[in-house]
Amino acid sequence: MKSILTQRATRRPQSSEDWKLVPLQHRGVNQSALATSNTHGEWFIKICRDPGSVPDICEREELASLLGEMAEVPVVDAFCVPTATFGAVTELFPLALDLMTDRCVAMHRIAGSTVSLDPEGASRFIRSHPDKLADIFAFSLWIGDEDRGLDDVMLENGSLVLIDNGLSGPGRSSVLRSAHPAECLYRPIDVTRMCFPFKKSFVEFAIRRLSEPNRQLAVPKVIDRIAGLRDTDLEQAVLHSQLPPWMASALVQRRDTLRDDYVKWLKAAADLS
Numbered sequence: 001m002k003s004i005l006t007q008r009a010t011r012r013p014q015s016s017e018d019w020k021l022v023p024l025q026h027r028g029v030n031q032s033a034l035a036t037s038n039t040h041g042e043w044f045i046k047i048c049r050d051p052g053s054v055p056d057i058c059e060r061e062e063l064a065s066l067l068g069e070m071a072e073v074p075v076v077d078a079f080c081v082p083t084a085t086f087g088a089v090t091e092l093f094p095l096a097l098d099l100m101t102d103r104c105v106a107m108h109r110i111a112g113s114t115v116s117l118d119p120e121g122a123s124r125f126i127r128s129h130p131d132k133l134a135d136i137f138a139f140s141l142w143i144g145d146e147d148r149g150l151d152d153v154m155l156e157n158g159s160l161v162l163i164d165n166g167l168s169g170p171g172r173s174s175v176l177r178s179a180h181p182a183e184c185l186y187r188p189i190d191v192t193r194m195c196f197p198f199k200k201s202f203v204e205f206a207i208r209r210l211s212e213p214n215r216q217l218a219v220p221k222v223i224d225r226i227a228g229l230r231d232t233d234l235e236q237a238v239l240h241s242q243l244p245p246w247m248a249s250a251l252v253q254r255r256d257t258l259r260d261d262y263v264k265w266l267k268a269a270a271d272l273s
């Protein structure tokens with residue numbers, strides 16, 4: 001854990017760099033820009049809209065990234081940093097409205113497509129690596145991720161990477177495992193397909209590409225890795241991401257029931273095929 005945090009500190013973008021900024025066309029609800037520095041490379045910057053009940057959306061992106069690293073699941077390298085790190089980013093966006101401008105999510109820029117733009121590439125990866133898909137699903141169930149559409153997974157050098165993790169991480173809902181604010185719109189099937197009702201679900205897409213999902217997804221190795229994470233590691237990860245201690249308690253509890261939870265989830269999810 002210590003070496004992960006030390007390594008992350010060296011990757012975290014710093015205001016001392018000489019950043020060049022270019023605003024990007026963004027189809028989602030948030031605003032984005034590309035920040036480039038000679039020493040730190042290219043970063044995809046996301047300025048988030050305040051989704052009301054999830055003011056910690058940027059911090060949750062960082063937590064998901066850190067937990068992904070701890071569990072060895074491919075989540076985009078993401079940091080919650082003061083927007084001023086990159087200079088006058090907010091001046092790029094005249095229609096700022098309800099954007100949270102004090103901090104932003106800085107992510108490793110992925111030079112690749114989303115699953116919705118490259119379904120063939122995604123299918124190839126899924127068919128040849130069902131074990132990695134199983135790890136992604138078990139990890140998503142553990143942290144609480146129910147907003148995983150085809151635009152929220154990218155391909156980098158032919159492998160899947162999870163992006164857009166701001167509504168994941170435990171929430172307070174009794175219906176959802178995540179922090180998605182639109183709890184009332186979710187039907188039980190949407191919880192199984194881990195996706196907002198009006199979006200195409202990555203879970204559904206991926207399960208339909210497997211010939212025997214029940215068998216191919218039965219034993220995610222990541223469950224053992226998550227079981228090996230200590231309470232103190234999870235407490236430290238939550239604290240490091242500037243999130244409240246109850247989230248660490250929720251992750252500890254779910255770590256201890258993950259094997260059973262996954263069996264139940266897979267039983268329901270395999271019916272999506």
Ligand SMILES: Nc1ncnc2c1ncn2[C@@H]1O[C@H](COP(=O)(O)OP(=O)(O)O)[C@@H](O)[C@H]1O
Nearest residue numbers: 028029030044076107108109110114151163164
């Ligand atoms: N780290 C990244 N590198 C490159 N492109 C990205 C990255 N993160 C997001 N994108 C692109 O921006 C789009 C919107 O990003 P996303 O995080 O899903 O934003 P929103 O929260 O607004 O849905 C993605 O579908 C993808 O095309």
Ligand SMILES: [Mg+2]
Nearest residue numbers: 028151152164
């Ligand atoms: Mg998105």
